Amino acid sequence: MNKVLLLGLGPTALTALESLAQRFEVIGVVRAVVDGEDDRTLARRAAELSVPVLADVDPAFVESVVEAARPDCTVVSSYNRILRPSLLRRCPFVNVHYAPLPAYRGRANVNWAIINGEAEAAISIHVIEPGLDDGNILFQEAVPLGPDDTVSDVYHRLNEVQRRELGRTVERYLEGFAGRPQDGAESSYGCTRVEEDGEISWSASTTAVYALVRALAPPYPRAFTYLGTRRLAIVRAAPSPSGRRFVGRVPGRVVERSTSTGHVDVLTGDGALRIHEVRVGDGGEVVPAATVITSTRQTLGLRSADLLARIEELERRLGEVGRPDLPGS
Numbered sequence: 001m002n003k004v005l006l007l008g009l010g011p012t013a014l015t016a017l018e019s020l021a022q023r024f025e026v027i028g029v030v031r032a033v034v035d036g037e038d039d040r041t042l043a044r045r046a047a048e049l050s051v052p053v054l055a056d057v058d059p060a061f062v063e064s065v066v067e068a069a070r071p072d073c074t075v076v077s078s079y080n081r082i083l084r085p086s087l088l089r090r091c092p093f094v095n096v097h098y099a100p101l102p103a104y105r106g107r108a109n110v111n112w113a114i115i116n117g118e119a120e121a122a123i124s125i126h127v128i129e130p131g132l133d134d135g136n137i138l139f140q141e142a143v144p145l146g147p148d149d150t151v152s153d154v155y156h157r158l159n160e161v162q163r164r165e166l167g168r169t170v171e172r173y174l175e176g177f178a179g180r181p182q183d184g185a186e187s188s189y190g191c192t193r194v195e196e197d198g199e200i201s202w203s204a205s206t207t208a209v210y211a212l213v214r215a216l217a218p219p220y221p222r223a224f225t226y227l228g229t230r231r232l233a234i235v236r237a238a239p240s241p242s243g244r245r246f247v248g249r250v251p252g253r254v255v256e257r258s259t260s261t262g263h264v265d266v267l268t269g270d271g272a273l274r275i276h277e278v279r280v281g282d283g284g285e286v287v288p289a290a291t292v293i294t295s296t297r298q299t300l301g302l303r304s305a306d307l308l309a310r311i312e313e314l315e316r317r318l319g320e321v322g323r324p325d326l327p328g329s
Contacts, residue, residue, distance in 0.1 A: 001025045002072040002174060005065060009057060010078030011155055011219050014042045015163035016096060020075060021049045023167040027069050028054045030062055030079070038219065063087045073170055076128065077162070080107075085130050093128035094170055095135070098158050100142060101126060102187035105133035110154050112190040113145060114215035117207065121145055123158050125169045127179060132189075136179035139169040148238070150217035200225045202252035202301050206239050206271035213237050213273075222279070225252075225300045227293060229310055232300070233279040235286050240265045240272035252301040254293055262288025266300055 004024040008016055008031055020026050029046055033039065033055045046053050054065065059081050066074060067090060076083075077096040099109035100122035113121045120142040127135035143157040173179070198216045200209055200223050213223045213234050222233040242256060242265060249267055256265035256272075265272045275289040293300075 002171075003027050003069065004170065005062075005069065005071040005074045006030065007057075007062065007074065007076045007079040008042075009080060011038055012077045012096060012098070012159055012162060014038070014045060015159040016075065016077035016166055017042065017045060017049070017051065019163045019166040020170065021051065021167075023171050024072075026051045027071055028052045028065065030054045030057055030065070032057050057081065059083060059087065063090070066090045073174060075166070075170060077166070083128065088128060088130065092174070094138065094173060095126055095128045095133070096162055096166060097124045097126060097133055098122070098155075099124060099133075099190075100140065101133060101137060102182040102184060104190050105187055106190040106192075108190050108193040110151055110158070111193060111215045111220065114149070114151060114154065115208075115211050117211060118145055121154050121158060123161050123165075125166060126182070127173070134182060134184075136181055138173050138177065138179040139165050141165070148214070150214045151220060152217055155219075195221050198223045200234070200301070202266065203269045206268040206273055209268050209273050210237065210239055226302045226306075227298065227300055228306050229302075230280055231282075232292065234275060235277040235279055237273050237275045237277075240274040242272065242274075244272075246272075250299060252299045252303075254296045254298045254300070257290050257293065257296055259290055262290045264289045264293045 002024050004020055005027050006013070006017055006020060006029045008029055013029065013031060017026060017029055026049065029051055031042065031053055033053070043053055066087065071091055073092045073094060075094050083093065097109070098121065101124040104112060110121055122140060122142045124137055125139040126137050129135040141161050143154070143161065145154060198212065198221065200212060202209070216223045222235065224231055224233045226232065246255070246267060251267055251269055253267045254264050255267055263274050263276050265274050277286050278289045278292055279286050280292055
């Protein structure tokens, strides 16, 4: 039986492991040990399959494992490190990329597909070559993107395709199937996303704001906005069904609030988003939006007036600390 090593840092690793274990001896899963539900689930499944989890994700460690164990193939399914050409020469490498290569090379492909309003996402299994997401395509399949799909929904569909196809695709490759070359002229790229990119611009369209909310649902840290200087993560929202037309429009302004259902409607650049649930700060509880947003005079998003007021308050307090005539000085 052929031996494979799996590099899997993200939410795609579990189905990759299960697919490969059906056809190969998996000699290890390279994955950082983090106390999250995905990590615990993968660790349990790896133990059931007698596959060790290798917690050192550094490329130098991966190279040492490849050199010592000499796998017939190393499979990458979510790994955010650069693999040096010297490592790629040690054995065949195959990558799972959740995008329709050669389009959407790079990072955050499922997030970008939702944000950009694509009709489909895709899984591409390809040979790894030194260029970014270059190499012959061994397998590719598209999945539809619905108007209310979250990133978790899309990952679930793509993961199921991976579970079905990855093992036999790698097997075909090792048996001599070369795949088809990518057309570099058709390539496009997605840049890395960081948490700060999740801030909502209320002047954007309702469709765009709703897409950002769906694209940054768990396992990502959620789209967010500000109420004054308090950060609000948007937990559950959808385009408002009210149908009211505003010809006097302040993007971010709260225009409806319901204490019975807990929702608030917030104006966007062309309509309104209905926010049902929010989380205040990093570790706050999930609560109905109307318990935090208390007035239709409030406007979401960082505003110059809010920042200036906070600066003035800080200056006032600093000035009082420095005055010797105050009691207790």
